[in-house]
Amino acid sequence: MLDIQKIRADFPILSEKVNGKPLIYFDNGATSQKPQVVIDAEAKYYQEINANIHRGVHTLSQLATDAYEISRVKLQHHINAKFSHEVLFTSGTTHGINLVANGFASILKPGDEILVSSLEHHSNIVPWQMLCEKTGAVLKVIPINEEGELIISEYESLLSEKTKIVTVNHISNALGVINPVKEMIAKAHAVGAAVLIDGAQAVPHLKPDVQDLDCDFYAFSGHKMCGPTGTGILYGKEEWLNKLPPYQGGGEMIKEVTFEKTTYADLPHKFEAGTPNIAGGIVLGTAVDYLNEVxxxxxxxxxxxxxxxxxxxxxxxxxxxxxxxxxxxxxxxxxxxxxxxxxxxxxxxxxxxxxxxxxxxxxxxxxxxxxxxxxxxxxxxxxxxxxxxxxxxxxxxxxxxxxx
CATH class of the missing domain: 3.90.1150.10 (Aspartate Aminotransferase, domain 1)
Incomplete structure (x- = not known):
């Protein structure tokens, strides 16, 4: 049993007043509040080890790099990914979904099909519509019933050899419905389709086991699970991340650059162009530690x-x-x-x-x-x-x- 008053004391904002009344915060689906340990960790980074990562031989750069990569490993263990390089830091769920959709532009051809559900957030609809416009693929929609549940028999009838990727949320942000994603993944794999799970609303409530689910991609945001805004994770199976092209070009994601040809870095750096949200990535690990302690x-x-x-x-x-x-x-x-x-x-x-x-x-x-x-x-x-x-x-x- 949780000591709720002790837990609440961890969150400074819960003692605030709004319009002269004690704050009652029931908008956790939009973003969660942050415990003091997370707030302190953000300040600690900037006060003690602020430096760019992966590139410097100086002490601060090495300390920041170590902290960032330790956080990646924490997230790997948290979701039970097989390898740490299957865990990509992103700015949030939307970034992760767009990264995958952009990569599939090199795979899809006219007439291929993408399945989404009627329960999706716009960020798991619009990137796939844009992809269909670019490639000539067709978007198919899994319907829901009056209870807000996906109609699995209709899902089964939509699946075919034309289906190249199925993308569905783990939990609906609007209704709170928990989808039977493990069952849906198995059915998609049976026709050779990849599966992306939008876990933005799931990770505050449960620990996803990506190996048990057998999903190909799993995207989520840090700010909904007591972490900082502008942080997130995209998990991708190694074979898929090696198959997809880079989402952005720039520093960090390259192995060698000449004006004739550029070769790309190994995973995970291939998908992490530019200076990342270093503090956010480190502090996301702190948030995961806090939730696991609770x-x-x-x-x-x-x-x-x-x-x-x-x-x-x-x-x-x-x-x-x-x-x-x-x-x-x-x-x-x-x-x-x-x-x-x-x-x-x-x-x-x-x-x-x-x-x-x-x-x-x-x-x-x-x-x-x-x-x-x-x-x-x-x-x-x-x-x-x-x-x-x-x-x-x-x-x-x-x-x-x-x-x-």
Missing amino acids: GFGNIQLQEKKLLEHATKRLLEIEGLRIYGNAKNKASVVSFNIDGIHPYDIGSIVDKLGIAVRTGHHCAQPIMNFFCIPGTIRASFSFYNTKEEIDAMVEAVKKAKIMLS
């Missing part, structure tokens, strides 16, 4: 309790509908109240110090499926409490009365 079993237990409590309390409100009622869900509740725009609810509860997200959550096709403009999304983390949920429910009730 324990993902503890995190999942706490968040399950929060999800159950929020679902029960919100459904007490007449006219409230929850979207995404899958059997397998993360700690996200996406809801509306009949006849009231979600933005209006969000604006009123903000005045009471409660941060929720309103809108289409960069998942507009989901909103189109349900024929709604958007939802109110409350996304919980392990440092949230049932008491905070009760306060949100009362605020939503108050907003309903004001807006009815």
